[in-house]
Amino acid sequence: MRWSRYFWHTSKEDPADAEAPSHKLLLKAGFIRQVSAGVYQLTPPGVRVLRKIESIVRKEMDRSGAQEVLLTVLNPAELWKETGRWKLYGRELFTLKDRNGRDYCLGPTHEEEITDLVRSFVNSYRQLPLMLYQIQVKFRDEKRPRFGLIRGREFLMKDAYSFDADEFSAMFSYESMKFAYDRIFKKLRLKCLMVEASVGAIGGISSHEFVVLTEYGEAKVAYCEKCGYAGNAEVVQLPKPEEEQEDWKSLQVVETPGTDTIEKLSSFLGVPPRRIIKAVLYMVNGSEPVMFLIRGDRSIDENKVEAILGTENFRLAEDQEVRELLKTEKGFIGPFNLPSSVRVYWDNSTYGLKNAVIAFNKPNHHYVNANPGRDFKYGEFVDVCQVEDSDPCPKCGSALKTSRGLELGHIFLLGTRYSEPMRAYYTDPQGQEKPIIMGCYGIGISRCMSAIVEQYHDQKGIKWPATVAPFELDIICVNTSDQPQREVAEMLCLTAEEMGVETIYDDRDESPGFKFADADLCGFPYRLVVGKKVKEGKVELQNRHTGEREDVEIETAISKVKAYLEEDKR
């Protein structure tokens, strides 16, 4: 491909609206262009990368026995009403009406539609198991699109669905997807962690996420370097700590004016935050007060709260509600003399404290040296504590590490959440009608493109792994007005194409520095520089990943590149 005729336009300036490296570089290098919030166009090189990711995913899906389908973008509301998700999915669903006023949505995921397809043809155990997948554009009206392709409102996703006769067989399908995902992320060269994920309110059986560790992700994960355990922060259970060993001191009431935060209280009393018991009041379903008590140096994980409450419909109590219910101010909430309507939960972190500080619903006052058993009684213990670095691993007890992560894949054993309400039943060998056991398995294809850039870039630009690079080789002619140089460059270009090396030939009438900068920015794994050394029968081969340069014979240059590439892609 000749760059002078190729629709590829890079920019010298950093784009103003981008923050994340992948967002910045994909824009600057001209792979994507923004059309509106969370909606992007892909240019020819952008499509080349995307298609490569897609074909890696497709190949591994096919290999694991999944069969490709193409479902619709425009989904009729009826199917969504069958499972109740027309209402449940909420504002994220892009909805529209046709000319006759019928309701549709732009598919954000396709459980309903695939179940509809399968139930129309499958009615016997003899037709199971079955695994179908598609690579399709999805639409979600995200509250906050972010970071370019990382979270768009329109994005490309691979979604697979498994259909099995029983749970054992379904587990088998699930495991086969785990292996497929492992192979896919290896091929994409993504350093990826498989973490245990929450099964959520759907009541699924098993769920894992595949996350890459990057600060531009929205998942919080904890992992153990000792035993290999890894989990989404919200599923990592934190146990009660050891009871502290310290003699009881005498209980005191201390005036603590204006100490409405843990920091202020801690420095006012000279007591470390971990000796303070913090009370947080939530309102569930608008009006049911629930109090959580947690150690002052820890914070509440609202995903865990959701799991305990069984609803996502809760929020922190307003100042006014605190006054009405507890006759006190925020910062002075405690578990004493509460109205009977207030449910109380003690986080595990509060267990075994000695000589603690705790509020008792009197503004500007705290108890100091409060001790469980003498001054107060614990109630029901729960785990709502956010995981932090060096918390104990739930498997082996070693210190955990925590990190931000970007979720690229999610696999989920669904059970009969969709097959039951949609009556996707089959007849078993005994003639009994049974619901099909389902699983679903997603990979954010366009998101992977960003994730790869997050993991493979430097100051100068992108460093595409050979498996997904838009072109494998960039040929630069230093002086295009030098006849011999140009002839060598053209010849190398032809040879490369004949030998099946995907090549772009930078024949643009620009200075060498300009072309070098673009080559670094756009991230080709290999670059051949045709310059002065042509006289000696040599050209320079550069490796974008290692930065290494070597002079190679013109005759063998391409076969050398090809050999390197084969090694890289292995």
Place this chain on the structure above:
RNA sequence: CGGGGUGUGGCUCAGGUGGCAGAGCGCCUGCUUCGGGAGCAGGAGGUCAGGGGUUCAAGUCCCCUCACCCCGACCA
């Protein structure tokens, strides 16, 4: 959905206290140059996000709307 910020040429931005619309990059023409975003000369390119208001006069002051970005809670 809460909080913060920004909208001026294709891109990145400048335009105290109202007074002829600007620069750099990019683009076009010509000449020179050619191993790390070249030089000189000439040229084109604007609904200053949109609407309303104040004023002799608004990019600039006031009100409203819209768009986009960032920080938090949620999805791949």
